[in-house]
Amino acid sequence: MSDRKTILIVGVTGMLGHRIAAAMLARRDCVARALIRPGGYQGEKARRLDELRGRGLQTAEGDLLAPPTLPAACRGVDAIVSAVEGGEEVIVGGQANLIEAADKENVPRMIPSDFSVDPYKLDHDEHASLALRKRTHEAFRGKQVKSTSILQGTFMESAVNPILELVDWDRRTITYWGDGEQPCDFISMTDAAKYTAAAALDDGLSGRLLRVTGDVLTMRDLHALLEEFVGRKLEAQLAGSIEDLRRIIDERKRQDPADQYAYSCYEYVWTMVSGKGKLHPLDNDRYPDIRPITMREFLFRDISRRLVGLRSVLRPMTIRESLARNPSLDWETGISNA
Ligand SMILES: NC(=O)c1ccc[n+]([C@@H]2O[C@H](COP(=O)([O-])OP(=O)(O)OC[C@H]3O[C@@H](n4cnc5c(N)ncnc54)[C@H](OP(=O)(O)O)[C@@H]3O)[C@@H](O)[C@H]2O)c1
Secondary structure: OOOOEEEEEEOOOOHHHHHHHHHHHHHOOEEEEEEEOOOOOOHHHHHHHHHHHHOOOEEEEOOOOOHHHHHHHHOOOOEEEEOOOOOHHHHHHHHHHHHHHHHHOOOOEEEOOOOEOOHHHOOHHHOHHHHHHHHHHHOOOOOOOEEOEEEOOEEHHHHOOHHHOOEEOOOOEEEEEOOOOOOEEEEOHHHHHHHHHHHHOOHHHOOOEEEOOOEEEOHHHHHHHHHHHHOOOOEEEEEEOHHHHHHHHHHHHHHOOOOHHHOHHHHHHHHHHOOOOOOOOOOHHHOOOOOOOOHHHHHHHHHHHOHHHHHHHHOOOOHHHHHHHOOOEOOOOOOEOO
16 A cells, blocks of 8 residues: 555646646655546646646546535545635635535645735735635634645746736836835745645644745845846836825725725735735745745746746736736736636
8 A cells, every 4th residue: 555645636727736736746755636626627727637637646526616526535635735716705615615524534734725925914904815815714723624824925927927017018117115125025836836745745734834935035126137137127116105005905995895806916015015924934944955946047047938928927917907808817828727
């Protein structure tokens, strides 16, 4: 009998989830099983799944919103990684269903879909989507299955994408909120996945947080690096103070709290530039064999190599436009997830 641990990954057809599955399979010291939704996949998602299956990924059908489909997928599993994305229904309700099934099947540990700045330093109403993540953690109360929350900062892919409205490649501007001197945490999605795979196999993290990141830069540092990367000047757009940003978010929330697209990326930027979501202390030393890439390496090595990614980064889009055009857009490659 194999003594390799079995890890169930939920969300393998997604941006982060498929990288987590690839990182698990690359380790060769565990069995990777994925929960996939019934009905089959088309396009990029089907391609990702075929590729992962070719490398040994096992699959079980199920849906977080259909609780009876979950226990079979959890059976015999040593840890679960959830990399799902969605609204309250999926993040709170769906993950609570998964926690329930994991508990029933005696799964000792689950990594919920956090992968963010530190949500525990934020007040409840400061970030709507991270507040949902905190609510998910309540579902672990009184359960044998323990959580391991992984906090990693902002994905480098997201930071340089116009969707976050920090970089506008078309107008050649960088938006500053405040003085640009606050250090922020950045990590590539591939490194986020490597740390997640390591944490899924690390029983010492039962009931604990893991804070890891790839690079710590101020907006001024990022600005200088991006100018070097594109070989031209990017004008600093002084949008206002950090308090101004908070006021804009609160005003948009007041106008229409349900319209999260109007404020969710601004909220994310606020957690970065205010320093409120800063990760501290960092646990990178826990896994000395993982050397995450810096923003410089990401730009000059990773992004430059992947021209598809570069094209999408250079394509200017507002949050509204990009989501209206394609609600399941892969932020990194610009390829539809649908
Ligand atoms: N720190 C950062 O800068 C940053 C940036 C982006 C994302 N993130 C975080 O990373 C995590 C993953 O995000 P992502 O962008 O990779 O997600 P994504 O690409 O949108 O993928 C979402 C995944 O969730 C699955 N899913 C959704 N509803 C489900 C359900 N009811 N049952 C089973 N599976 C379901 C989807 O499956 P189907 O294919 O079947 O729909 C898909 O595989 C999220 O927590 C997100 O907030 C962090």
